[in-house]
Amino acid sequence: MxxxxxxxxxxxxCIPxxxxGAxxxxxxxxxxxxxxCVExxxxxxxxxCPRKAFYEPEEVRQWPRSVRKVFGDPTEKHESTGVRGRGTEEVKTNDVTGRVKRGEVGFALEFGRPSIGCRVKDVEVVTIPLAKMGIEFEPCNPLTSLLDTETGIVHDDVRNEKILSAIVEFKIPEERFAEVAATVYDAAQHCKGTVFSWGLVVRYAEDGTIPVTKTLDKMGIKYPKNAKVNVGLGRPLTNA
Ligand code: SF4
Ligand code: SF4
Known part of the structure; x- marks a missing residue:
């Protein structure tokens, strides 16, 4: 801008x-x-602005600066996915396609926050070790198109772009939860220059318990049991 x-x-x-704080x-x-500036x-x-002095110069829409715009401006659609925002449509609700089934665990690792942001390359602190474990990153998430999915390394041309935030998304079978959780936890100790939050998506077990909590308890990780519900959707219940 x-x-x-x-x-x-x-x-x-305009400052506040x-x-x-740019x-x-x-x-x-x-x-x-x-x-x-994250555009x-x-x-x-x-x-x-009393003078309407802000304007968007042409380079904001040009690669690689355009990456800032699509990860920072919620009105903008990602070219790779056709979706607005930083993750997939259902990253916080699992309500759109019911991607995470019983027996699976979805991960949403959100890098950056307003005021701190992140560089695209910051996600490598988790994507590299996860790629080594054979994790498949969610293809419908726009960040995935900026990675070499075999190695988890961010493409050279976008590495240093500053963005408001980005979400590393993937799912695993429940049996792998302990090893993957340990890797993410370890990565968090090495995250520098930004922050990331860790969201998990699971379905209630038939007996009403929440899978993965035992493992988290064993690891000494405290967690809020947030639930996000989109009233009126709910198609996924048919294929649980
Ligand atoms: S970060 Fe956002 S609000 Fe700040 S100058 Fe850039 S486009 Fe404007
Ligand atoms: S005129 Fe507009 S751009 Fe200039 S300081 Fe005031 S609000 Fe900011």
Whole structure:
């Protein structure tokens, strides 16, 4: 994103809105740190700039900078998947296609957060060890198209792009949960320069218990049992 300096009057109204803290005002003009800007578009959509000084230059839509836009602006569709947002449609609900069946565990490892963001290459802290274990990354997740899925290494051209966040998504059979959980836990100790959160998707067992909790307890990992429900969908119950 850029600011038209002819228009800007340096009022500073925009500064608190930028999730990356990328805007600063100097000599009554606003400037954007192009390295930190994740092209989320909030400055255009949400800020009451009295001069409408923000504009999107052409390079925002050009590779590789366009990666920032699709991972940071929820109004933008990913070319590789046709989906808006950082993960698949069902990453938080398992409600769209019921991808995670009984006996399986879905993982959603979300890198970056507003204010900190991440570089695309930061995901390698988990994708490399997971690829070594033969994990298959979710093909409908837009991050997967930026990786060599055999090695988990991020493609050279996008490695250093700064993005708001990205989600590493995959699923495994329940029997592999302990070893994969240990790998993710170990990776978390080596994550530098950003943060990642760890979401698990499982179905209740027939007896009403939640699979994987015993393993998490053994590992000493505390977890909230969040449930996210989309009322009105629910097709997956037919193929549980
Ligand atoms: S809100 Fe607009 S006019 Fe005010 S400092 Fe920001 S860019 Fe400049
Ligand atoms: S596009 Fe987003 S990150 Fe970039 S300056 Fe605007 S609000 Fe900040």
């Amino acid at each position: 850029k600011v038209d300096l002819e228009k800007c009057i340096g009022c500073k109204k 809105f930028c999730p990356q 805007i600063h005002v100097e000599d009554k003009k606003a400037f954007i740190d192009q390295e930190e 989320c578009g909030i400055c255009v959509r949400q800020i009451e």
